Amino acid sequence: MKRIRICEEHCIGCGLCEVHCVVQHSRSRNIIRAFREERDGIVPGVKVERDGHLSFALQCRHCEDAPCIEACMTGAMHRDPETGAVLCDTERCVGCWMCIMACPAGAVQRGASGKVASKCDLCIGEDVPVCVANCPNEALVLEDDGDD
Amino acid sequence: MPEWLTQAEFVIERDPERCIQCKVCVRQCANEVHRFDAELGEVFSDSDKCVGCHRCVSLCPTNALSVRQVELDFRSNANWTPQAIRNIYKQAEQGGVLLTGMGNPEPLPVYWDRMLLNASQVTNPSIDPLREPMELLTYLGAKPTRLKYEGGDEPRLETELGPQLELQVPVMFSTMSYGSISYNASLALARAASEVGTYANTGEGGLHAGIRPFAKNMIVQVASGRFGVDADYLNAAAAVEIKIGQGAKPGIGGHLPGEKVTAEISATRMIPLGTDAISPAPHHDIYSIEDLRQLIYAIKETTRYRKPVGVKIAAVHHIAAIASGAVRAGADFVAIDGYRGGTGAAPTMIRNNVGIPIEFALAAVDARLREEGIRQDASLVVAGSFRCAADVVKAIALGADACYIGTGALVAMGCHLCQKCYTGRCNWGIATQDPYLTRRLNPNIAVRRLVNLLESWRHEIKEIMGGMGINAVESLRGNRDHLRGIGLTDRELNALGIQMAGE
Incomplete structure (x- = not known):
């Protein structure tokens, strides 16, 4: 199955994964509407853990x-x-x-x-989960471990 | 004292219709321009501290931000430009030398833009590089004046060739030390060079253990501070370069402040942790061409004459005589860095006012070495702002063997030329040692981008050469007949050794 690998050394802690997760799980799928109207109703499935300069984006390991x-x-x-x-x-x-x-x-x-x-639902219907697709530093990488 | 006369150089415009208060800008600005007010639940920006690096603009997911340069903040005056006034305010407030980073940004003429290239029409056929072979392979190093063969059915070369660097594309990554740039940036340059088949240069930063596996695609530098230099270092690399000067600051040494000398840098440079790494302005053992010869041969002895040894000099007055001296001193290649060359830190006045354009330096040196009959004794590498493939082609036609790109490579990795390298707070993770910021440059991405850049230039160089009807870079080198000048005076045309457009 497809798995998200967390490359902790490349995470810059920007939080764009969380932003795009919210948008993906909003009704409108429009970033501005999602944050204006639906933000309070959505808990992102990915969370950036931060400690000093270290950070990584964690989502369900499935x-x-x-x-x-x-x-x-x-x-x-x-x-x-x-x-x-x-x-x-x-x-x-x-x-x-x-x-x-x-x-x-x-x-x-x-x-x-x-x-x-x-x-995290691995973005049902998407080839690549949005947190992976929108990470600016490729700190989240989609891998297929071959097992079904 | 409050800096009340200094005004913001940039203004940040935040579109309230588009801002979603996601705080990405807050997290990405090392200059603490953006601030989240938890009480009001809103992000505010403090334009005063903005350096115009566009990190926030690039990462904002809704394009809510724009950064504009403040233009009309001073009464207009063609002589007292805003920059001149700002500089005086800054010095009047703080005292001291104005510092800056990157290459000369002043609106001085770029002579590459005043030279145009030739193409074949009717009387000589052009070549399609996609269908016919096109050779960009370049060898740097001393060439023999004549070749001796042993005859017979299978002739054998008798002449012994000196050590050569083999370049798949006539572009190398310029001198950038680990220290002035981050480990990730250094690693990316080394990896990209080895992937493409060209060379990166350690600068005066030493050779980090992590970069050693790529050493066969590295040129190591011996500069006036001699940081990280030992026999092992010299023998690990493909070639050795003695740094005499740098285009951005000819005649000036270097100074890596102690706070940047981390454990890794101290180990790589072989200096104590936290001490200032000071490179003196001159090499204190080189006060003449004869002294330079001694160092060149000391290095050649150490490397058993297996590595080309080059000399890097800044383009200054009488550059032709200096370069000729370097060649006679035994340099296998001479690297010349023009006045637009970049730096991690230099006094603004030096960077903006010292040196000469690389175009004139190259033309003068190539012509002089030919006149003296020693052009084959050394290869010429030119540096100092090569922005595109056409600049490279023009330089080769003017007489260069290869070009060094520094700023261009940094831009490929994300640099936005904010010129604040010397602050150590590079938001793009390039010119910094702050572990929070260096993470921003993923070497895998940087390598991909650098390789893409060189690959695209390789294609473009082939296209341009094909159009000229030239199928090997060897035939382009020093072929000034393929250059024509526009908007140049007779003296400029003569100095460049080219004809005017239409001639």
């Missing part, structure tokens, strides 16, 4: 043995059979936050509504 799927009591957290991505079915999520507790990367967050989990 683990092979995903602890969040194990921990989910409703089956909302599941693996997409086609892409292999770990996705959250918000219709089934009850907001127990066991996925957040179980995630070793801290990549699952509470959604903006505060009721369901929110996470």
